[in-house]
Every structure is written in C-alpha cells, then in structure tokens.
Amino acid sequence: MKKYTPEQLAAISRYQNYIPTLPPEIRQELYARMGELIEEEKAYCDKGNYKHMAQILTSVALYDVLPR
Numbered sequence: 001m002k003k004y005t006p007e008q009l010a011a012i013s014r015y016q017n018y019i020p021t022l023p024p025e026i027r028q029e030l031y032a033r034m035g036e037l038i039e040e041e042k043a044y045c046d047k048g049n050y051k052h053m054a055q056i057l058t059s060v061a062l063y064d065v066l067p068r
Contacts, residue, residue, distance in 0.1 A: 030061050
C-alpha cells in the first residue's frame with residue numbers, strides 16, 4: 001500500500017501545480033494540517049481510497065490554511 005504522506009498526496013492532487021507556488025511557511029502549514037487530517041481519518045486511508053483521499057485531504061487542508 002502507498003504511504004499516506006502529505007507531500008505525496010499533494011503531488012498527485014489537482015493542486016499539484018499550485019502548491020509549489022505557495023510561500024514556504026504556508027506550504028509547511030498545509031502539510032502539517034494534512035498530517036492531522038490523515039491521522040483523524042485513518043479509517044479511510046487504505047489502498048482503494050488513495051487517489052480520492054489525495055483530493056479530499058488536500059482540498060480541506062488548503063481551505064483551512066489559506067487566508068480568507
């Protein structure tokens with residue numbers, strides 16, 4: 001099974017071209033939030049959900065981290 005890490009999930013998400021343009025401190029916050037979400041949703045983090053969870057977790061983390 002693929003390992004659920006924030007960097008790997010972000011790299012295959014629909015935001016893969018956007019995330020590298022973020023300032024480093026925002027990117028670190030994003031990865032930290034994604035790590036928290038991975039822990040919270042561990043029950044759904046299996047092989048069959050990998051691509052779906054990449055989209056969901058990255059989207060939620062971006063929503064939480066980006067300034068409004």
